[in-house]
Amino acid sequence: FYVPNLMVGARGNFLPGRVNYFVTLNAGDNLANYKTFKTSREHTATFTDASVTLSYIPGVRVRLGRFKKPGPEELYQGLDATDYIFMTDFVNRVQVERFIEGNAKGTAAISGQGYSGNIKKYADDADVGRDTGVQFFDAFKRDKWTHSYAVMLAEGEGVHGFDLNSGHDTNLYWASEYDLPGGKGALKHGVKLFGWHQSGKRNFIIDSAGTKSQDFDKIRYGIGAKALGPIFGENRGIHRLGFELMYAEGMIFHTPAGNISDAPFGGWVQVAAERENQSRGITLDYGYYLNKHWQFDARWSRHDLLYKSLGTSTWGPADRRELEFLTLGVNYHFTPATRLTFNYEYRHVTAPDQTTSTAANANNAYVVTGSVGDHLGLRLTHKF
Known part of the structure; x- marks a missing residue:
């Protein structure tokens, strides 16, 4: 039994209409308080959000501090607008960044990306979908359309300050929403x-003297469309649809292959760092609103992990994985502010191209993919 998300927050104004703040403290059993793959807790609680927003320039609001990065809808939207408990594999693996000093493959460090003294079986930090920086953003209403943009210049660091890069990250976002009757605030009905x-x-750090490696590109991008609530608005339909297509180039978290008898990777954390290593994610979402209390959801997602690779002995076709998940969910809304969510997720993982692997390595790949079980979750959400 564990509590994946235990969070309290506060939002308010220092100067009404001009300066507001947003703070969240997360004490859950998650990457904010644990290092990835390390079972002992590192932090009792972590400030995952701490920002101030300035609204002085028409058309350009400025946010400073730590906050969510503009990115995939699944990660960018607020918890009260999230229909599912579990993230898709692409978002969880590729978008939620884990930070490491030294990179490994097989039983040893990758030359030029680490050394024997700094590769680990756990990650040093994670960003939990946030970053520290400055963001310029706003929204504009044109008839029934609302257009919004965001440009964020960020440190590219974890929530505990791990920062190993030679520059700043740039995050860009655009959305256009067609307003429909019903809902309000984050739950306003429409098509987005x-x-x-x-x-x-x-x-990476490549030797005991602290020498930095060459730069490795980290690129992520995607497009999508979704109904915000019933697809034709309140009292006009009972269905919700959504779609998102996402790509990743470089710095792709591949996970270790630990807990397997004679596993060749020894449990070392592995990242496919070169930009030639690429992944693709696709998500299809459907919702059915029976009445004001009952909501039924179904989400299909697929992650083509390393569908393109460097094509060397370090990262090649044998490292490709196909992860296909089907999540079935029920949301019961006691009141507009309180709901109970149940999810059952069917998970199917394959290693489709083992022709270049040895028999032992191919067997290990099949053992890993065959060991992935289904996922079950229950969550109570109350907003106030």
Whole structure:
């Protein structure tokens, strides 16, 4: 039993209409308080959001501090607008960044990306979808359309300050929403079209003297469309649809292959760092609103992990994985502010191209993919 998300927050005004603040403290059993793959807790609680927003220039609001990065809808939207408990694999693996000093593959460090003294079986930090920086953003209403943009210049660091790069990240976002009757605030009904792009550089430490590696590109981008509530608005339909297509180039978290008898990777954390290593994610979402209390959801997602690769002995076709998940959910709304969410997720993982692997390595790949079980979750959400 664990509590994946235990968070309190505060939002308010220092100067009404001009300066507001937003702070969240997360004490859950998650990457904010644990290092990835390390079972002992590192932090009792972590400030995952701490920002101030200035509204002095018409058309350009300025946000400073730590906050959510503009990116995929699944990660960017607020918890009260999230229909599912579990993230898709692409977002969880590729968008939620884990930071490491040294990179490994097989049983040893990758030359030019780490050394024997700094590769680990756990990550040093994670960003939990946030970054520290400055963001310029606003929204504009044109008839029934609302257009919004965001440009964020960020440090490219974890929530505990791990920062190993030679520059700043740039995060871009655009969305256009067609307003429909019903809902309000984050739950306003409508149809939303959106696109986003993230870019930055990452480095490793390659020797005991602290020498930095060459720069490695980290690129993420995607497009999508979704119905915000019933697809034709309140009292006009009972269905919700959504779609998102996402890509990643470089710095792709591949995970270790630990807990397997004679596993060749020894549990070392592995990142496919070169830009030639690429992944693709696609998500299809459907919702059915029976009445004001009952909501039924279904989401299909697929992650083509390393569908393109460097094509060397370090990263090649044998490292490709196909992850296909189907999540079935029920939301019961006690009141507009309180709901109970139940999810059951069917998970299917394959290693489709093992022709270049040895028999032992191919067997290990099949053991890993065959060991992935289904996922079950229950969550109570109350907003006030």
